[in-house]
Amino acid sequence: MGVGGCLVVPWRCLVVLCLRLVFLVPAGVPVRSGDATFPKAMDNVTVRQGESATLRCSVDNRVTRVAWLNRSSILYAGNDKWCLDPRVVLLSNTKTEYSIQIQDVDVYDEGPYTCSVQTDNHPKTSRVHLIVQAVGFVSEDEYLEITGITREQSGEYECSASNDVAAPVVRRVKVTVNYPPYISDAKSTGVPVGHKGILQCEASAVPAAEFQWYKDDKRLVEGQKGVKVESKAFFSRLTFFNVSEQDYGNYTCVASNKLGNTNVSIILYEISEPTSSTLFQEETTTALTPWKGPGAVHDGNNGTSRRAGCIGLLPLLLLHLLLKF
Structure with a gap:
């Protein structure tokens, strides 16, 4: 016909x-x-x-x-x-x-x-x-419209056209959503004097973000004595090889691309270096804490538990005596 x-x-x-x-x-x-x-x-x-x-x-x-x-x-x-x-x-x-x-x-x-x-x-x-x-690409009046698209909607979309004449034809389209940076992770860090310290700033952005570090109003650059600035596509790291008193303070990480920028403040603060006596006190406290795991002996009268035997304290006592001399 x-x-x-x-x-x-x-x-x-x-x-x-x-x-x-x-x-x-x-x-x-x-x-x-x-x-x-x-x-x-x-x-x-x-x-x-x-x-x-x-x-x-x-x-x-x-x-x-x-x-x-x-x-x-x-x-x-x-x-x-x-x-x-x-x-x-x-x-x-x-x-x-x-x-x-x-x-x-x-x-x-x-x-x-x-x-x-x-x-x-x-x-x-x-x-x-x-x-x-009878079967081909999707006609011009067939389309998917996404209004107010967000970065979570980026990815690969699949379109399938089929009828009773032939097998389905499948086409895939990758959708990339550009958005300004947002900082997903940045934590302040405590480091003793003379130790190695690291501050890290992680940011997501499309196109990829560029990073800059500041201490107060002064920008930190790669090659500065005692400090290394390392930036990748989604994070930037500030490394201090030998932390001094002058290194402590407030640092600002700035992430930017052509759509915008954002920043976060991170503090490098001083902590005391652990001593041998501090370590001994921590070990002793741990040893004297009632043990509630396998092998514990439970007192049926008062419901408390005690570890069978005190032989585990002997090495700690010997260590304490040696540290006195």
Whole structure:
């Protein structure tokens, strides 16, 4: 089944019958010498379902009558439309071209179409085959709209088109959402004098953030004595190799890209270096704490627990005696 169909009017049908018998080329009519290339052969036309197909036929000043046919049905004869289908329209009828257009093409429109011309000698025809692709890319009116998109909605999206004719066609689209930096992690750090100290600032941003460090109003740069500034795509690290009293204080990490910037304050503060006596007190406290794990002996009267044996305290007592001498 194709486009078209003759108008059911007796006198017109008679004309159509005459056109088919007189005007159209019977099968097997030879082409005379000198006319072998006229009309020119047409390439097949391939369109996707729902698009418009244009069928073009080249003519010249030798042509006296023209027509387009779909199988045995006349679509147009000259400027006169002979089909009922409103999708079929005449585009051009000039001295050089005779063309029609089929709008909103469907699969049943696929098939052969014939351009028939009448010259001073005899009728000639040229055939074109219309190919309709039933499955293809998503049509232009199919889209996904995301209003007020956020950075959490970035990622890969998948679109699938399918029907009963062929297997689904899948296309993937990666969506990148640009946003200004936000600092996700930055903690103050305590370090004893003379030890190594590290301050780290982590930020998420697209495009990637650039980092800067400040102490008070002074910017810290790479190569400054005793300090190393190391920045990657999502974090920046400030390293002090030998912390002095002057290094303690408030530091500012600034993260920026072309969409904006943000900053956070981080404090490098002093803590006391642990001594041997401090370590002993911590170990003793830990040892004397009631043990509630496996191996504990529970007193059924008062509900308290005690560890079986005191042999675990002996090494600590020996260590304490050695530290006195």
